[in-house]
Amino acid sequence: RRKLRSKRRPTGFVHHQTSNSHVGIRTVGVDKACNFTTSNLCISILTWNMNGQVSFEDLAEMVGGSHDFDLLAVGLQEAPGNKVATMLSTALDETHTLIGKVTMQSLQLFLFGPKNAESFIQELKVDKQSIGGCGGIIGRxxxxxAIRINYKGIRLMFISCHLSAHGYNVEERNAECRHISHTLFSKIWNPYSRPSHVTIxxxxxxxxxxxxxxxxxxNLIDKDLHYELHDNDQLLQQAGEGQIFNGFCEGTLTFKPTYKYNxxxxxYDTSYK
Structure with missing residues (x-):
């Protein structure tokens, strides 16, 4: 019998306080997503595995028309070259400007802020960490x-990653998460610097x-019962066992698995692999 090849959905996690106890990943309602801090800073997070393809129309639709946010972090995997930053800047030109970026071939992270953002930035640093290999395709x-920024007195860290594929590589992905956490910014660490208020x-x-x-x-997905698959989610399983992401939060999942479509x-793609 074939196992479902669906990946976990696109992912975004928030951590805003240190805890020595084991709590795994906590789910929060979408309406409570801005209650992580007492700040009124609004941050939008977008992630997209592009599979080497992009159009301006798709990017413009992704960032939306209202741009009702202070900061926008866009993490891309398998991005096609260096043209995406220009396309994003064009789509956001009326309201936002690019304030930070870091790329490692097809793995890219962009941070946009309001036109006057520069006056609110006290620190901005970037870093990258390869975990070897290239996903089977050169350049991927x-x-x-990662981007670390002090914005309006709030210390934020954004980490955009692309981990090893295949269902059986659970322990490898766990190890990669831990390695990334321990090595990012370690070479430029300042003993007088303080940890981030929020890590995403x-x-x-x-x-x-x-x-x-x-x-x-x-069958569950077709019947809109995809929430019953949560117990089969490798990421939630590993977090529940204390392997990764202890103390992080994520929003309620309201959509079906996004991998893999024809x-x-x-x-959904039904071809054999």
Missing amino acids: KKGAV WLGDLNYRLQGIDTYPAR KGSSN
Whole structure:
């Protein structure tokens, strides 16, 4: 029997306080997503595995028309070259400007702020960490890129990553998460610097569904019962065991698994791999 190849959905996690106890990943309602701090700073987080393809129309639709946010972090995996930053800047030109970026081949992270953002930035540093290999395709880098910024007195860290693929590589992904956490900014660490108030992970973490076969899983998805798959989520399983992301939060999942569709359609890929 074939196992479902669906990846975990696009991912974004928030951590805003240090805890010595084991709590795993906590789910918060979307309406409470801005309650992590007492600040009224609004941050939008977008992540997209582009599979080497992009159009301006898609990017403009992704960032939306209202731009009702202070900061926008865009993490890209398998991005096609260096043209995406220009396209994003064009799409956001009326309201926002690029204030930080870091790239490692196809793994890219961009941070946009309001036109007057420069007066609110007290510190901005970037770093990157490769985890070896290139995803089987030259130029498609695995690892993490990160931006650390002090904005309006709030210390923020954004970590965008692309981890190892395949359902059986759970321990490898766990190890990569820990390695990235321990090594980012370690070479430029300042003993007088303080930890971030908020740390946000986003990207293609490549965790899959485990313990359920393809067709039972798709039957649940077709019936809009995809929330019943949460217990099969490798990432939540590993966090629940204390392996990764202890004390982080994520929003309520309201959409179906996003991997993997046939190109140009809304039908799941049924080809054998």
